[in-house]
Amino acid sequence: MNKYTLTLVFFFGITVLSAQDCIKTLSGRVMDFHDGVPLEGATITYNSTTMLTDASGKYTISGLCATSYAFTISHEDCNSQVVTIDLDKVSTKDFYLEHHLNELQEVKVSGAKPNKTSSSQEETIGKDILEKYSGASLGDALRQITGVSSLNTGSTIVKPVIQGLNGSRVLIMNNGVRMQDMEWGDEHAPNVDINTAGNVTVVKGAAALRYGGDAIGGVIVMEPNRVPAKDTLIGKTVLTGASNGRGGSVTSEIIKGYENGWFLKAQGTLKRFGDVEAPDYILSNTGLFEKGASLAFGVNKFTYGWDAFYSFYENEIGVLAASHIGNVDDLIESINSSQPSIIRDFTYDIDNPKQEVTHHLGRLRYFKRFEKLGKLTAQYDFQLNRRFEFDIRQTAELRKIPSIDLELTTHSFTSDFKFDSKSDFTLDTGIVLRYQENFADPSTGVRRLIPDYNKYDAGVFVTGEYNINDLVLDAGVRYDYNQIDAKKFYQKTRWTERGYDAEFSDLIIGDFGTQWLTNPKFDYHSFSGTIGLNYQFRDDYVLRANYALSQRAPNPSELFSDGLHHSAARIELGDLRIDQETSHKLSFSLQKNSETWGWEIAPYFNLINDYILLEPTSVELSLRGAFPVWEYRQSDARLLGLDAKLYTQFHTNWRTDHNFSIVKGKETDGDTPLINMPAPNFNNKLTFQKEDWLGLQMSVESEYVFRQNEFPPNIEVFSPQTGEDVLLEINTPPSAYHLLHANADILLPLGKNNTVKIGATINNILNKNYRNYLNRQRYFADEVGRNFLIRLTFNY
Amino acid sequence: MNTRKFLPILFLAGTLFVSCSDDDDNPTPVNEEEVITTMTVRLTAGNDVVTLKVFDEDGADGPTAPVVEISGNLAANTTYNGTVELLNEAENPAEDINEEIEAEADEHQFFFAAGGGLNLITSYTDTEADYPPLTGTNPVGLTFDLETTDASTGTFTITLRHMPKKPNDGTLADAGGDTDISQSFTVTIQ
Numbered sequence: 001m002n003k004y005t006l007t008l009v010f011f012f013g014i015t016v017l018s019a020q021d022c023i024k025t026l027s028g029r030v031m032d033f034h035d036g037v038p039l040e041g042a043t044i045t046y047n048s049t050t051m052l053t054d055a056s057g058k059y060t061i062s063g064l065c066a067t068s069y070a071f072t073i074s075h076e077d078c079n080s081q082v083v084t085i086d087l088d089k090v091s092t093k094d095f096y097l098e099h100h101l102n103e104l105q106e107v108k109v110s111g112a113k114p115n116k117t118s119s120s121q122e123e124t125i126g127k128d129i130l131e132k133y134s135g136a137s138l139g140d141a142l143r144q145i146t147g148v149s150s151l152n153t154g155s156t157i158v159k160p161v162i163q164g165l166n167g168s169r170v171l172i173m174n175n176g177v178r179m180q181d182m183e184w185g186d187e188h189a190p191n192v193d194i195n196t197a198g199n200v201t202v203v204k205g206a207a208a209l210r211y212g213g214d215a216i217g218g219v220i221v222m223e224p225n226r227v228p229a230k231d232t233l234i235g236k237t238v239l240t241g242a243s244n245g246r247g248g249s250v251t252s253e254i255i256k257g258y259e260n261g262w263f264l265k266a267q268g269t270l271k272r273f274g275d276v277e278a279p280d281y282i283l284s285n286t287g288l289f290e291k292g293a294s295l296a297f298g299v300n301k302f303t304y305g306w307d308a309f310y311s312f313y314e315n316e317i318g319v320l321a322a323s324h325i326g327n328v329d330d331l332i333e334s335i336n337s338s339q340p341s342i343i344r345d346f347t348y349d350i351d352n353p354k355q356e357v358t359h360h361l362g363r364l365r366y367f368k369r370f371e372k373l374g375k376l377t378a379q380y381d382f383q384l385n386r387r388f389e390f391d392i393r394q395t396a397e398l399r400k401i402p403s404i405d406l407e408l409t410t411h412s413f414t415s416d417f418k419f420d421s422k423s424d425f426t427l428d429t430g431i432v433l434r435y436q437e438n439f440a441d442p443s444t445g446v447r448r449l450i451p452d453y454n455k456y457d458a459g460v461f462v463t464g465e466y467n468i469n470d471l472v473l474d475a476g477v478r479y480d481y482n483q484i485d486a487k488k489f490y491q492k493t494r495w496t497e498r499g500y501d502a503e504f505s506d507l508i509i510g511d512f513g514t515q516w517l518t519n520p521k522f523d524y525h526s527f528s529g530t531i532g533l534n535y536q537f538r539d540d541y542v543l544r545a546n547y548a549l550s551q552r553a554p555n556p557s558e559l560f561s562d563g564l565h566h567s568a569a570r571i572e573l574g575d576l577r578i579d580q581e582t583s584h585k586l587s588f589s590l591q592k593n594s595e596t597w598g599w600e601i602a603p604y605f606n607l608i609n610d611y612i613l614l615e616p617t618s619v620e621l622s623l624r625g626a627f628p629v630w631e632y633r634q635s636d637a638r639l640l641g642l643d644a645k646l647y648t649q650f651h652t653n654w655r656t657d658h659n660f661s662i663v664k665g666k667e668t669d670g671d672t673p674l675i676n677m678p679a680p681n682f683n684n685k686l687t688f689q690k691e692d693w694l695g696l697q698m699s700v701e702s703e704y705v706f707r708q709n710e711f712p713p714n715i716e717v718f719s720p721q722t723g724e725d726v727l728l729e730i731n732t733p734p735s736a737y738h739l740l741h742a743n744a745d746i747l748l749p750l751g752k753n754n755t756v757k758i759g760a761t762i763n764n765i766l767n768k769n770y771r772n773y774l775n776r777q778r779y780f781a782d783e784v785g786r787n788f789l790i791r792l793t794f795n796y
Numbered sequence: 797m798n799t800r801k802f803l804p805i806l807f808l809a810g811t812l813f814v815s816c817s818d819d820d821d822n823p824t825p826v827n828e829e830e831v832i833t834t835m836t837v838r839l840t841a842g843n844d845v846v847t848l849k850v851f852d853e854d855g856a857d858g859p860t861a862p863v864v865e866i867s868g869n870l871a872a873n874t875t876y877n878g879t880v881e882l883l884n885e886a887e888n889p890a891e892d893i894n895e896e897i898e899a900e901a902d903e904h905q906f907f908f909a910a911g912g913g914l915n916l917i918t919s920y921t922d923t924e925a926d927y928p929p930l931t932g933t934n935p936v937g938l939t940f941d942l943e944t945t946d947a948s949t950g951t952f953t954i955t956l957r958h959m960p961k962k963p964n965d966g967t968l969a970d971a972g973g974d975t976d977i978s979q980s981f982t983v984t985i986q
Binding site: 342562 | 822823824825826827828829830832833835850852853854855856857858859860861862886896899900911912951953957958959969972973974975976977978979980
């Protein structure tokens, strides 16, 4: 294509010399090809004349003849473009230039620019934070964002919590693909390698409708680094070493770009940690072995492009040995005891109980830009998620067989069209079709916790954005249809106990002695919508207001869970009667950003009808003793919260950051607090930065987490061991805690174009003993103690 | 790359999954391992046989509580020889769980405790060496002696621990491990 154009340039370059009636004008705008941002100061050259665009990217050229011209459009940081236009036919023309600036070197300031929605609360973390957490998990890195916390199982299984909500209420978009990796379980962390992302944006709420209508909690959008369309070869390697866990990680990425738009990208990560340590003891069997690799290639042309992406992720995670308990008496013993019942010597070996998860993700994407209309994108993606959970079982042979063996296969087709030819109005509309199949292998010798099922999803959305000077209005609607078609065995006694015999007898398709085989098939129609505004005033103030309605269909766990979850020593019971939950969320944010100081205050109110929650309700007796029963149920709930931030750049070299977030979750009826609501937390950071000293950056951070004083009541259980009812303090939160962390980074040049960044971090400097309410292992052990980390980042 | 070719391929890939989804095969039921439905403790002193039995039809997964059956009272000041029998009666014929315990005797131990003023003491009458591979010196508890003294009523609790610390001091707290069985019987000595 390029050669063709060049020939034309040459050809028309001669013809335009013969001027005749030269009264034509050409006008339009020059914009960034990717996001449509107007480019100021772009040059438009024809013959020997050069024009510049104004602040809104506009240009007007008059005195042109009714013939063809070759225009060269260029802008700092962009590849020049040569376009021939026949002025006899065309009088307006918008040019899109593609940024080839080195995005890899660009540092995105967190919260600098909203790019997923205009009106809802969102925040982005960039390269620096992601590199800092290279050896950790996505959930750890996201905690840097105010209002984002995590629900942990130990220190390695980290599930992001956005403004109090987690699991199926939080969507994770990995490279444009909605992750389908069994996010329903509390102890299932996202199966993503943080190192595949160039930046991660968290949208706090359901306003980003294009990703899904059911994001009652929010959306986490992981995006890769953009590949510049020029001849280039860029590489990056990050090495991390940690004293606690005596391990580290290495991740490497190499990107090859070509002028003609072709690119190739390869990336790989390896992480290995042994047992981590609390201040007073080793947390036995908490090792981690993680592998990840991804490959992408394709063409990114001016008007069209396609790419293929594949990623592989595998991890083996040890689950704290002491957290495997037999029955409620063991749990009581653990809660009363100050240290875990099993403490062994440090080892890298990972024994049962453990999880082994692999995730394959493949994607094909195509886009085409239609002049003066917009951009069409079509995508097919495939995901295969395999999850094994190994337990402590009675015989050595059985211990080699997983207790949970699930295989989740997902195919999705998505397509959207973005109408962005108007400067003040954009419209995005699209569809999603998805098929998913879950297979639970019966060879485990343990009854299936999640049944075999087929699931069909279809969705359609329209979102629009309207710009009026400093005001942006956005709105959208979405409809989703879900059907789940499961085949599940129920113990006859359970079927009756749940009362299904009266309501669901038509679901039974087989009689297997002590069990029924059933075929539950449910349809859900979900509607979601959003409306909001973004208003910029007095130069440095931004006000955002947003209302989002979202509906989420229940996940398989909420519907079908049934039985003893061995690793948690609890019986989890879903309910076939569970229906969609509906959220109405109002969120506001007012922020001021100036050079010397800035702040943001962001309150929100989330009213969730038929909120689905899982909480301990009673115990069931068996020969093995008593087990706490955790039941799913629905109740109207409201969440009221506030995220606040303040920074001061009180001196050229000194900066302070202060973040506070709080959320109160209650059932509307009876004011009972919701389970697993994050406790209020308050972070303060002092940073010293001096560019002249090898880019030195040093900081100390104080993290104060209050005690969660609002929690649902504990339950009374019968203890076979003592022969009486005892209070099981299963909901009582641990005390408040205060941690100190420190960090330092310098940047050294290596040769002409290469750099190495050296970073050191100390977490939990005072080696404090503490427990975290949002850690499922808080009954058994303290959190991780002091940790020294060293990081080397090579850019070449 | 020719986009005209690429686009149909993409759509084809998209429609492919719709056509390969029908799967009417029913899943097979899981052959559940590690289920113990029944424990029978036989206490014998000459012709006097007392059985303590507990039966849990749907195992630890199911909602039904175990049913306890005690055949009679124990005599005062008597030594009974005790045996424990574990079965999985959810299978047909019933599966003998004792075999599994015997095969891994070094990983299992029963613990006996009298509570609520019940006057009895127990002692182990077997060791790991009684079961293949005939090595080990620690008690297992598939057989035991039970010696009653004065008349009384209280609870007799039997616990089977998997992977306890061995040797241990005979208390559950010291032994640790996972509980496979934990069952109390209200017993009268007269």
